[in-house]
Amino acid sequence: MLKLKTFDRYVLHQLFVALLATTGGLAALIWLTQSLRFVSLVVDRGLSLRVFIELTSLMIPSFVAVVLPITTFVVTLFVYHRLAGDRELTVMRAAGLSPFLLARSGLICATVAMLLTFALNLWIVPVSYRDFRQFEFQIRNKMAAFLLQEGVFTKLSDAMTVYVRERDHTGMLRGIMVEDDRIPNSRATIFAERGTMLIVNDQPRVVMYDGSRQEIDHKTGRLTLLLFDSNTLDLTSSKSDQVRPRDAAEMSLQELINPDPREVSERDRGKLAVEGWRRITSPFTAFSFAMIGMVAILRGAFSRHGNILRPLFAVLAVIGLLALNLLLQxxxxxxxxxxxLILIEAVVPGIVCALLLFASEVRTAGQKIPSSVRPNA
Structure with a gap:
């Protein structure tokens, strides 16, 4: 028993270290590529590096939830393949360890990965993604308005550009020009001598003084000129930007499975239901993928020269299951x-692999006669 515990600790140490390194490295790579979409917020709107990192780091839990089942398979396959290549599995078999005892460390690692994926899918990812969307919304619609740079044409959205000549120590804006294209077929240009920034109902607005509004009607070609002493301009890009739409990834499991018919159309109910079941079933794929990796290494005869075909078949099987999962969704x-079918596709491969790996051991145990019922000599 002492040797068995030592072997388990030895294999578990390799599995968890490799899983942490692989998952962290792959998630960091995805974060790096995805965060490039928000570089424009730093370059064009002058956000600090701290705000940029704080915003993009909220996406990391969703990346981990996606890659964890895959990295669990890769790590399990790699560690057991290395144990087989170093003849360590051969020695353990010769010492009398059954396939179940050899696979126990992998089963523990797969179970931990499955439970962690459940926690990510059902709790951590929806909360972090909701915070990410809310933070991004505030940056695009509120914070950016306070980052107007002196002497620079700041593009707040595709429909609005603002120019400020200078800003004094009190926050007063001077020499304001606004190009407002939010109303279709009507372009307005606004000039003001000075102005100040306000937040009304969590929306950015600028109060301008002593200015004019020039508007051209594209249908008639007429120019309308309006002089004003005071005018308030909403800096959100459109009316729809004043209320942030919710994404399926930030909804709770209850909202996905049983959506409110007043908020969700009948056409979108299927997409929400699939997202909910994806959260429930994807943790099982971590276990199933790990079982595929262990079956590829532990089942079959030992080869002195190694066997690359079984690991290759395992990789192809996982790729096929991933493609099938996307198709079913x-x-x-x-x-x-x-x-x-999404649940069946996630669970059945793990059950089949368990039967292939442990069925012979169960049959052998069932054929043994307990000593308590043996006849006396």
């Missing part, structure tokens, strides 16, 4: 009757 979003 796409089909189930259109026809909700197919949703149970």
């Amino acid at each position: 796409n089909l189930a979003s259109r026809n909700m009757i197919l949703i149970p």
Whole structure:
């Protein structure tokens, strides 16, 4: 028993260290590529590096939830393949360890990965993604308005550009020009001698004094000129930007499975249901993928020269399951009757691999006669 515990600790140490390094490295790589989309917020709107890192780091839990089942398979396959290549599995088999005892460390690692994926999918990712969307919304619609640079044409949105000649120590803006294209077929240009920034109902606005508003009607070609002593301008890009739409990734599991019919159209119910079942079933894929990796190494005869075919088949099997999962999600979003197939696709491969790996051991144990029922000599 002491040797068995030592072997388990030895394998678990390799599994968890490799899993942490692989998952962290892959998540960091995805974060780096995805965060490039927000570089424009730093370059164009002058956000600090701290705000940029704080914003993009909220996406990391969602990256980890996606890559964890895959990295669990890669790590399990790699560690057990290395143990087989170093003849360590051969020695353990010769010492009398059964396939279950050899795979126990991998089963523990797969179970931990599965539970962690459950926590990510059902709690951590929805909360972090909701905070990310809210933070991004505030930056684009409120914070950016306070980052107007002197002597620079600041593009707040595709429909609005603001120029400020200078800003004094009290925060007063001087020499303001606004190009406002938010109303279709009507372009307005606003000039003001001075102005100040305000937040009204969590929306950025600028109060301008002593200015004019020039507007051209594209249908008639007429120019309308309006002089004003005081005018308040909303700096959000459109009316729809005043209320942030919710994304399926930030909804709770209850909201996805049983959406409010007043908020969700019948056409979108299938997409929400698929997202909810994806959160429930994807943790099981971490366990199933790990079982595929262990079956590829532990089942079959030992080869002195190594066997690259079984690991290759395992990789192809996981790639096929990932493709099948995407196909089923796409089909189930259109026809909700197919949703149970997503659960079957996630669970059945793990059950099949467990039967292939441990069935012979169970049969052998069942054929043994307990000593308590043996006849006396």
